[in-house]
Amino acid sequence: MIELLSEMFSYTFLVRAVIVGFLVSICASLLGVSLVLKRYSMIGDGLSHVGFGSLAIASALNLAPLAVSIPVVVAAAFILLRISENSKIKGDASIALMSTSAMAIGVIVISMTTGLTTDVCNYMFGSILAMSENDVYLSVVLSIIVLILFIVFYNKIFAVTFDENFSRATGVQAGIYNMLIALLTAITIVLGMRMMGALLISSLIIFPSLTSMRLCKTFKSVIICSVFVSVLCFFIGVIISYLYAAPTGASIVGINIIAFCAFSLASMIKNKKGGVL
Amino acid sequence: MAMISCQDISFAYESNIVLSAVNFDIEEGSYISILGENGSGKSTLIKGLLGLQKPIKGKINISETLKNSDIGYMPQTNAVQKDFPASVYEVVLSGRLNNLGIRPFYRKQDRENALSNMEFLNIIDIKDCCFRELSGGQQQRALLARALCAAHKLLILDEPSSGLDPLVSDDLYQLIKNINLKQKIAIVMVSHDIDRAVEYSDYILHLQNKQLFFGTAADYLKSDIGKIFMGGRK
Numbered sequence: 001m002i003e004l005l006s007e008m009f010s011y012t013f014l015v016r017a018v019i020v021g022f023l024v025s026i027c028a029s030l031l032g033v034s035l036v037l038k039r040y041s042m043i044g045d046g047l048s049h050v051g052f053g054s055l056a057i058a059s060a061l062n063l064a065p066l067a068v069s070i071p072v073v074v075a076a077a078f079i080l081l082r083i084s085e086n087s088k089i090k091g092d093a094s095i096a097l098m099s100t101s102a103m104a105i106g107v108i109v110i111s112m113t114t115g116l117t118t119d120v121c122n123y124m125f126g127s128i129l130a131m132s133e134n135d136v137y138l139s140v141v142l143s144i145i146v147l148i149l150f151i152v153f154y155n156k157i158f159a160v161t162f163d164e165n166f167s168r169a170t171g172v173q174a175g176i177y178n179m180l181i182a183l184l185t186a187i188t189i190v191l192g193m194r195m196m197g198a199l200l201i202s203s204l205i206i207f208p209s210l211t212s213m214r215l216c217k218t219f220k221s222v223i224i225c226s227v228f229v230s231v232l233c234f235f236i237g238v239i240i241s242y243l244y245a246a247p248t249g250a251s252i253v254g255i256n257i258i259a260f261c262a263f264s265l266a267s268m269i270k271n272k273k274g275g276v277l
Numbered sequence: 278m279a280m281i282s283c284q285d286i287s288f289a290y291e292s293n294i295v296l297s298a299v300n301f302d303i304e305e306g307s308y309i310s311i312l313g314e315n316g317s318g319k320s321t322l323i324k325g326l327l328g329l330q331k332p333i334k335g336k337i338n339i340s341e342t343l344k345n346s347d348i349g350y351m352p353q354t355n356a357v358q359k360d361f362p363a364s365v366y367e368v369v370l371s372g373r374l375n376n377l378g379i380r381p382f383y384r385k386q387d388r389e390n391a392l393s394n395m396e397f398l399n400i401i402d403i404k405d406c407c408f409r410e411l412s413g414g415q416q417q418r419a420l421l422a423r424a425l426c427a428a429h430k431l432l433i434l435d436e437p438s439s440g441l442d443p444l445v446s447d448d449l450y451q452l453i454k455n456i457n458l459k460q461k462i463a464i465v466m467v468s469h470d471i472d473r474a475v476e477y478s479d480y481i482l483h484l485q486n487k488q489l490f491f492g493t494a495a496d497y498l499k500s501d502i503g504k505i506f507m508g509g510r511k
């Protein structure tokens with residue numbers, strides 16, 4: 001095991017990927033709890049598609065991928081938040097519309113310019129090799145900012161997630177904190193997308209929180225448990241992907257599925273009467 | 278001057294008017310009970326007072342001395358999702374959030390206040406229990422404790438006793454009256470219990486998609502509406 005790890009970490013690209021992946025896994029699992037509970041999981045999925053479109057355009061124009069995607073996805077996050085807050089428009093349908101449109105535009109741009117290169121495949125399915133040194137620095141800085149903001153606003157995020165009306169009524173600026181959640185999610189998705197792939201990044205957000213909600217009963221314990229689940233699944237996934245040359249994103253999701261099943265089983269055993277999943 | 282003054286306000290859902298022409302004031306430290314049948318617009322009015330819903334007509338004047346962060350609120354239906362993971366303590370403590378301002382974390386006094394309100398409402402034993410696994414009455418008390426944590430000048434309660442058994446409900450009315458008298462916190466409470474409303478509150482607001490009555494409890498007893506609704510019981 002130790003030999004394997006030291007062998008893995010002798011590759012700088014792997015070290016970079018593991019550092020970024022580790023931080024992004026933490027961010028994703030923290031935000032995931034709030035997104036799942038607010039019924040905003042679709043936003044995460046929609047954003048990853050928008051992210052794919054913007055990465056495709058950036059690569060067609062030879063621009064820095066992160067520098068283009070982050071503002072585009074952040075803007076999309078605010079729009080999606082608006083849509084899902086405004087119940088008059090059919091929220092989920094509009095999100096689906098927007099995300100598939102972004103995906104389609106991305107595919108068109110790609111087929112007209114570079115064609116289906118490995119780069120493009122990597123955006124779809126993720127690759128651990130995708131990150132340049134500059135990307136790594138930016139990713140580390142941004143994910144640390146996301147972490148700090150989450151911790152600083154933890155109590156407020158809990159309150160607007162638990163009962164938005166009460167928060168508004170008692171003078172908490174719920175709208176601002178919703179936007180903060182959307183902003184942090186957008187950044188996390190763009191950062192994680194290179195490794196996980198546009199198709200799989202939202203699972204990094206959703207799985208750990210759903211998994212820990214099987215067993216944990218308080219908000220804080222769910223948050224802490226998700227972080228551990230997320231980080232553990234990430235490391236196991238990376239190792240498996242290295243050993244069997246499997247795609248990183250898919251391996252991580254695979255481990256997450258196993259963790260989810262294990263937690264579900266444990267919760268079923270714990271309260272034997274209810275076999276409800 | 279009144280803390281909140283409602284001038285001829287009306288509310289509608291998608292151009293469906295559910296409440297019209299409401300005129301009343303909430304004075305500092307006063308106790309107002311809102312009566313009316315189901316669907317008469319009580320909860321809608323409460324949401325209007327809290328700024329959660331805009332009136333389609335009229336004006337709600339809020340005095341400069343009353344900030345949203347002075348208001349405690351207990352919603353009628355607990356809109357909290359069935360599967361939300363949160364402990365009772367986490368829920369109650371979140372009522373102190375409006376005290377924090379820009380400070381990110383709770384202080385010792387916030388925690389103490391939350392604990393004392395939980396003690397007050399007899400839910401201190403279940404403070405680490407999962408909110409969603411409590412009985413209706415226990416959830417109700419947790420939400421009331423949260424409202425108490427948030428209330429500094431005004432406490433707005435939408436049918437707080439609906440999930441409670443009669444004995445607990447007696448305690449609740451007593452407790453709310455105490456808060457009103459001792460802490461000088463104004464109370465606006467939606468209630469179905471006309472007898473208790475008349476007994477405990479200063480003013481009665483009776484709604485039926487419009488304002489049927491607003492005035493002191495004593496005047497309500499003498500009024501025609503009051504007589505009809507009290508059913509000659511007193």
Ligand SMILES: Nc1ncnc2c1ncn2[C@@H]1O[C@H](COP(=O)(O)OP(=O)(O)O)[C@@H](O)[C@H]1O
Nearest residue numbers: 290291295313314315316317318319320321322
């Ligand atoms: N969100 C809503 N959308 C549409 N109609 C509503 C909504 N909430 C309440 N109503 C309607 O408004 C009327 C008043 O409701 P409400 O204020 O909840 O009454 P009460 O609290 O007195 O029982 C009812 O007819 C109800 O059907």
Ligand SMILES: [Mg+2]
Nearest residue numbers: 319320353435
């Ligand atoms: Mg009501």
